[in-house]
Amino acid sequence: MNYLIGAFKYPCNVTVKFADGKTRNEASIKKENGQTVMVPLFENHETIAGEVSIDPLHGKKVEHVGVKIELLGQIELYFDRGRFYDFTSLVRELDVPGEIYEKKSYPFEFSTVEMPYESYNGVNVRLRYILRVTISRNYVPNIVVQQDFWVRNYTPVPSINNSIKMEVGIEDCLHIEFEYNKSKYHLKDVIIGKIYFLLVRIKIKNMELEIRRRESTGSGPNTYVETETLAKFELMDGAPVRAISFRSFKVSYCLLWMIFSKKGDVCLFGSGW
Numbered sequence: 060m061n062y063l064i065g066a067f068k069y070p071c072n073v074t075v076k077f078a079d080g081k082t083r084n085e086a087s088i089k090k091e092n093g094q095t096v097m098v099p100l101f102e103n104h105e106t107i108a109g110e111v112s113i114d115p116l117h118g119k120k121v122e123h124v125g126v127k128i129e130l131l132g133q134i135e136l137y138f139d140r141g142r143f144y145d146f147t148s149l150v151r152e153l154d155v156p157g158e159i160y161e162k163k164s165y166p167f168e169f170s171t172v173e174m175p176y177e178s179y180n181g182v183n184v185r186l187r188y189i190l191r192v193t194i195s196r197n198y199v200p201n202i203v204v205q206q207d208f209w210v211r212n213y214t215p216v217p218s219i220n221n222s223i224k225m226e227v228g229i230e231d232c233l234h235i236e237f238e239y240n241k242s243k244y245h246l247k248d249v250i251i252g253k254i255y256f257l258l259v260r261i262k263i264k265n266m267e268l269e270i271r272r273r274e275s276t277g278s279g280p281n282t283y284v285e286t287e288t289l290a291k292f293e294l295m296d297g298a299p300v301r302a303i304s305f306r307s308f309k310v311s312y313c314l315l316w317m318i319f320s321k322k323g324d325v326c327l328f329g330s331g332w
Contacts, residue, residue, distance in 0.1 A: 070119040071159070075128075075190055075206040077109040086209035088180060099208045101188075103175060107208070108168040111192050113159055122196065126154035129191045130169050132176070136276060137183050138283070147174065147188070178209045182285040183276045217243050226257075234258035256299045266295040 077083065077099050085097040101107065111128055115121050132147030149172065153165040179186040188210050194202035220241040228234040236255040244250065250270075270290045276283050 069202050071115045071121050073204040074112045103212050104171045106170045111165045114162040121159040123194045124156040125195045127152050128167050132188050135185045174210045181274045183283050232260050268292045268294050
């Protein structure tokens with residue numbers, strides 16, 4: 060049994076190092092096994108450079124028909140796991156066919172890489188960027204090593220950021236008007252708003268505000284929607300006054316929901332951006 064396991068073990072160690080890995084900012088990501096790891100953080104049109112090292116195990120040699128490194132941007136839907144849509148694909152050939160007897164290093168560089176989409180790990184979908192090193196071999200499986208990195212793109216503050224007004228309610232029972240101070244928020248922003256009670260003919264027990272993140276994947280009948288509650292705030296306990304002001308200190312790709320309780324029933328009103 061030990062012989063069989065050793066027969067499929069790679070005859071070398073392969074590492075990928077980024078040129079500015081010691082000084083570059085990092086992002087934490089959760090792997091499929093649940094572990095959290097730190098990976099380098101990049102932005103769109105940055106240059107990605109570094110070095111690939113191949114170190115044969117003691118007494119081993121690596122026969123190959125070529126060594127290459129790829130930079131890939133991929134989208135994977137979890138209900139179709141294993142099938143990737145590559146929206147970015149760049150290749151650099153590192154070595155011609157031959158044999159490696161001792162540690163060997165190969166520099167690489169991808170200049171001003173177009174990375175238009177941000178990395179994302181969701182419930183049903185994953186968007187990721189990887190560096191993939193492939194040592195091609197005859198008659199035996201190729202040696203493939205992957206290195207993740209994270210992409211986060213920043214946009215300037217919008218010059219126009221109008222407020223949001225919305226009216227919701229139950230016919231002849233409840234008429235409410237919501238007002239948010241603006242329609243675009245950054246992830247560490249503060250949501251400030253007001254709630255006006257224009258008509259109240261039911262007994263309201265309490266009112267809460269929820270911030271929800273909604274993920275939608277697929278299209279048509281194959282659309283999957285997942286909603287996660289990020290935060291919850293109690294705005295009112297008991298009968299309402301004419302108007303209520305509120306502040307929320309957590310924003311993240313969100314929907315705002317107002318939850319009203321009346322004698323055991325729950326009414327939901329929402330808005331989103």
